Amino acid sequence: MSIAISIPHIFGTDFTQRVPWTVHIPFVVDRKFPRLEDTHLTTRNLNIRIGDTHILKDVNVEIPQNKITCIIGPSGCGKTTLLRTFNRLVDSIEGVKIDGQVNLGKQDIVAANAGQMSELRRNIGLVPQRPCPLPMSIYDNIAYGCRIHGVRGKRKLDLVVQHYLEAVGLWNEVKDRLHSPANKLSGGQQQRLCLARSLAVEPSYLLADESTSALDPISSKTVEDLFVKLKRDYSIVMVTHTLRQAQRIADYVIFMYLGEVIEQGDAKEVFSNPKHELTKTYLNGGIS
């Protein structure tokens, strides 16, 4: 594992405008959590029903490693449900029924018990749609994840906090007020904080549910750039409503329509040469 650390860039200190330059160096913070050997995330014949509604129909996907995978499709096609199946957040919906398999390596996500689920969610982080810092200080937001998994010791946590705040280019903006409440930060800063919070528990995957949609264009760009940098160390699955965002950053694309995966493949291939009629129509703005 290696990390990206920031060095102060040359155009002054307006970090909202640009992501600091990053260089790649070996991981300086000791790993706190065991690393999964097999991190393949796949679904096999995944069917999800909520009450009588068939939300996902026979979904078979394989998420490529260290790439940005964009799930695209019109509203209500089930892309968010698919994303939330990967970390079992679908469970919180009343009356949900999951059939089929979702595997992270050898582990069956659908069959995970409470203990496995905690570990699973640590391995598959979520960057929320709207920034939502936990009701605590900036420092505690980052340290919280480590604490709940039993990592103790101030010096250890100090390192973790600094490390991940640097990774998202937030360190220089907040280093003087680490112990002030996180909700005093701006929206874009909050979203980067949420990203750092997810990274701090050393996941293999990052799920992003339209994570830039609630941000202003500049913050949105900053977060987008971060995702591109992070794919070196993480596999990223992203739901997006904006086709242009997908075209900018996706390496792999899954197009869904009415609960079915219509087409998936290499981003360039799908965007330049879609095989399915529906994909063509969607890409041309015929379905929204």
Add this chain to the structure above:
Amino acid sequence: MKKNNRLLKDRIAEQLMAIMTISSLLLVVAMAVGLYLKSVPILQEHSLWDLLTEGEWRPMADKFGFFPFLMGTLYVSLLALGIAIPISLLMAIYLTEYAHSVVKRYVFPFLDILAGLPSVIYGVWGMLVIVPWVSDVVAPSLRHDSSGYTVLATGVVLGVTVIPLLVSLFIEIFSNVGREIREAAWSLGATRWQTTKDVILRQTAPGVIAAVVLAASRTLGETIAVIMVCGNLAIVPSSLLDACYPIPALIANNYGEMLSLPLYESALMFAAFILFFVVLGFNLFSRLVLRKMENK
């Protein structure tokens, strides 16, 4: 023409509602002033300090010590809140964070019914169940002799009386926490209990405090259920198994009797004034605490 009419109605409605709001607020002020004026006679005879700290209550002998009543109110309210707060918090956490919606569907209406029961029913239940339990089970097991009409019985009854109120307030407060913030904690791998403890309770702390203050005001002022189980003895309770005599019980028991003694009436009005002042002061204090917390 029609348009002007519409605007006029709007103006009238606004003014009317403003007048009603202000007059109901003035009513509170008028009550405070009225209580104060009525208690002036006794304040002229005895100093405020003596009234609040003297322990002897013999109106016929011109002894007006409110200390036993103050302590009775305090002990009973503290005990009631000590019982009600943990139980209600755990119930509300269970119902919002853990329980299946089927459970909620049956429990919520039940809670509403409980919250709406007149307190005299809780009083009767206290007399029939709690008082005998205290005198036959609790007191003997502590080698103590007790009639059962005690601080303990009153605290339990009062606690049970405010539990439905507290639970429904807490449920309201916890349900208002956004789903996203729960999911943020879950997706770090937090268990539901960790999420509740570290995120939900922290986020809702001001609301929880406000709810507790509301419940505390209720326990301070609850009258009928208290009269039925408190023992009505003007002593400073020294243990849970002593009788007590909270202020509301004092007023309700004695007002209307023996008012030939003008100072006696004034003393009861003074008691009401204390109660008014305590509840008001308590609420204002909690407001201050809340504002401090929110600014932090």
